[in-house]
Amino acid sequence: MFAVTGITGNVGGEVARNLLAAKLPVRGVARDVGKCAAWAERGCEIVGADINDAAALTAAFQRAEGVFVLVPPSFDPSPDFREARAIAETLRTALEAARPGKVVYLSTIGAQATEPNLLTQHTIIERVLGQLPMEITFLRPGWFMENSSWDVAPATKDGVIPSFLQPLHKPVPMVATADIGRVAAALLQETSNPHRVVELEGPQRVTPNDIAASFARLIGRPVKMEAVPSATWESLFKSQGMKNPTPRIRMLDGFNEGWIEFEAGEAGSRKGKVTLDTVLQTLIERAGKS
Secondary structure, eight states: EEETTTTTTTTHHHHHHHHTTTTOOEEEEESGGGGGGHHTTTOOEEEEOOOOOOHHHHHHTTTTTTEEOOOOOOOOOOOTTTHHHHHHHHHHHHHHHHHOOOEEEEEOTTTTTSSOOOOOOHHHHHHHHHTTTEEEEEEEEEEEEEGGGGGHHHHTEEEEEEEEEHHHHTOOOOEOHHHHHHHHHHHHSSSSEEEEEEEOOSSSBBHHHHHHHHHHHTTTSOOOEEEGGGHHHHHHHTTTTTTTHHHHHHHHHHHHHSSOOOTTHHHEEEEEOOOOOHHHHHHHHHHHHO
């Protein structure tokens, strides 16, 4: 049996779908089991557990051949990343007690970066889980192509998309959640070295201008990217309710300046199959139904 956290989300759902397609038993782990009816109908065992509840996670992970661990994103962490440190200890406690056969932890590109930024949360958790005496894979995907869900409205309404990724011609390692889920499910079924890192991006790197060009093709109107001046980021993010925007700003700096990159570089990363056009088409269709 394979335990999948975050089964109600995009990535966790993709992991579960791939495991079920391989005729493997799945235990869905969710904070709100009321959202899991469709998974129960597909034959999944459903258990409730919060990422901060070590006892509930221990019960959810017990007797599992493999566990997929996805930590809910925190875009406005405390300056000392105390939330990530607490989650790391909770996960270590639960995994040590449950002793699953193997673990795949969804980390991020740039988890090895030494400059503090929003992704440091995964650096902290990787470091703690790396001490566990069990087989664990840290899956480090690139920038999610699905982040462009925020771009659908401005692309269709105004034809101008604001971009924090700059310069607009700089290629960025991006990947679709479908590829992440497919690879994570495969990793859960593999036998590997005790601890390993797998870095994942899409078929080719994508520039902000590429995103605009793809939208233009798909919606049939001119679309362009417009860089958001970095001097405005702090005030903009605070106006949106963020208390501590510095980690987010530094993450964007890392992508733009190039120090958030795969540890093995582009040559050493696995390549996914799903294209940007495929993802954007899905996002456009979904927006049209909402």
